[in-house]
Amino acid sequence: MTPRLLDVAATRIGTEALGPGMRSVVWVQGCPFRCPGCMSPDWIPERPARRADARELAAELLVDPVVDGLTFSGGEPMLQAAGLAEVARLARERRDVSLVCFTGYRIERLRARPPTPGVPELLAAVDVLVDGRYVAALDDGRGLRGSTNQRVHHLTSRLADCGYDFAGRPRTAEIAVNGPEALLIGVPPPGLLAAFDTAVDTVRGHTGTEGSTHHER
Ligand code: SF4
Incomplete structure (x- = not known):
């Protein structure tokens, strides 16, 4: 069987953000x-x-033995749901990882009219789904979601009692630098995104490099 290929913008092995x-x-x-x-x-x-491919990705994500969970984000994970469901399945054959997934779709839409065939399979694997589009005017600076219209769905009980306040926790972010590329990981606290972009632009200006930056939930 031909391996299922995903289009991956980036990966990060081991983050608390x-x-x-x-x-x-x-x-x-x-x-x-x-x-x-x-x-x-x-x-x-x-x-x-x-x-x-899903098998390569699953192995990569678990290369650090301290990793105990996966997070799928983007971009829009539900457009690559079948491949990501396969990543989750293969990862769980190796380790009992939890799964958090972000999506711009509402869960009702995902269940009623899945945008791609793998959505039911991916939803079945997800422990916590953060749904809805980002609305800047509703960004209250808190929680593992960008704006208050986005909802946290505990689709299983696995992370429901772990003490992690998905909706109201103070935000944290991490910055990873890899060669010419800088990655801002997490839902950034107020002001950090602008400060990050300014810092990167300043470094580029001083060094004349053409590096790229990405930042993400
Ligand atoms: S914030 Fe909106 S546009 Fe950006 S990745 Fe999420 S759903 Fe897509």
């Missing part, structure tokens, strides 16, 4: 929503990015 515990993250390329103020505009276009 996108859910409880130590997590590995997949950000997929491509999103249909184009929310004004999106934290990751480079990842909105549905263009070829890194092509990775």
Whole structure:
């Protein structure tokens, strides 16, 4: 059987900024929503990015033995739901990881009219789903979601009593630098995104480099 390929914008192995515990993250390329103020505009276009098969990705995400959870974000994970469901399934064959997933779709829409065939399979694997588009005017600076219209759905009980306040916790973010690329990981506290962009622009100006930046929930 031909392996299922995903279009991956970025991965991060081991972060505490996108859910409880130590997590590995997949950000997929491509999103249909184009929310004004999106934290990751480079990842909105549905263009070829890194092509990775699910088995390769699952192995990569678990390469650090302290990782106990996965987070899927983007971009729009539900457009690559079948591949991501396969990543979750293969990862769980190796380790009992929890799964947090962001989506711009409402869960009602996902259940009534799945935008891609793999959505039911992915929803069945997700422990916590954060749904809805980002609305800058409703960004209250709190929680593991960008704006207050976005909802946190505990689809299983796994992370319901872990003490992690998805909706109201103070925000944290991490910055990872890899060669010419800087990655802002997490839902940033107020002001951090602008400060990050200014810092990167300043560094580029001083060094004359053409590096790229990405930032993401
Ligand atoms: S905020 Fe999320 S849903 Fe909105 S355009 Fe950006 S990636 Fe897509």
